[in-house]
Amino acid sequence: MTLSIIPYRKLWLSVSGLLFILSVFALLIWGLNLGIDFTGGSLLESKFIKNRPEISELRTTMTELNFDKELIIQTAGDKNVIFRFQETNEEAHQKIVSKLKEKYPDNFQEEKFESIGSSVGSELKTKAIYSIIIVSIAIIIYIAVAFRKVSYPVPSWKYGFFAVVSLIHDITITSGIFAVLGRFYGVEIGLSFVAAMLTILGYSVNDTIVIFDRIRENLGRVSKQSFAGVVNLSLNETLTRSINTTLTTLLSLAAVYIFGGESIKYFALALLIGIFLGAYSSIFVASPLLVASDSYKREKK
Secondary structure: OOOOOHHHHHHHHHHHHHHHHHHHHHHHHOOOOEOHHHHOEEEEEEEEOOOOOOHHHHHHHHHHHOOOOOOEEEEEOOOEEEEEEOOOOHHHHHHHHHHHHHHOOOOEEEEEEEEEOHHHHHHHHHHHHHHHHHHHHHHHHHHHHHOOOOOOOOOHHHHHHHHHHHHHHHHHHHHHHHHHHHHHHOOOEOHHHHHHHHHHHHHHHHHHHHHHHHHHHHHHHOOOOOHHHHHHHHHHHHHHHHHHHHHHHHHHHHHHHHHOOHHHHHHHHHHHHHHHHHHHHHHHHHHHHHHHHHHHHHHHO
16 A cells, blocks of 8 residues: 655645744744753752652742742652752852751752853853754765765755755754743753754654665666655655654653653653654655655746
């Protein structure tokens, strides 16, 4: 059975375009909720051995230290609480720890403390952006070179260009979802989110190259079909492989998300979303864009 994927390319591209636009609006309106990795500040993770107090109670306790307005308090797991504050000095850290020990004797336990200066956070943010841009350019160059012998009907550079367009689609929608999560659920992003984005780039382009490579093979041996027919055939021939690979990866990531703990929970979630989108874009974005480019060129002629 051959699925008609390419004949409905306008539908797939419209859905992707709508999701992309909504994600861009979410990023422009709300932006990403940057963690201390990028903004600078301190993070204190504590554990309440017996009963964990309510957030409102902890915030009231912090008012005496004048941290209540710039302090973010979040629960983590069943017994842990994360305190995030702008001060990066040890004095602020010790004030909070002493106050909590005084308020909750035999119940409070410090688990982790880390501090990052604002200048370091700004530098990390800049390097994260540069790393994603450099990876995207490298992918375009690599695919253009790998497909240099494919010049008809679509030039080789377009394979690389549309592969990166699909990658931008993946990371933009993933970032848009995290902008929504940050706005309504207080989810912060850090360096682990950047690592997830780079992983998504690598995974997605791998899937896209497998499909493009099959298109290249079929262009040499299926001469009676149109370019759209060759692309649709290639997609069907690689569809089972793409679905099986993606499902097994998503199942593993789902296990990490559920059982992996708070520290890597949102890293796993970013990968879950991004890898699903990567598989989708390889089939329903990158390949249809190749055909749309060829159709536009023929109509223009």
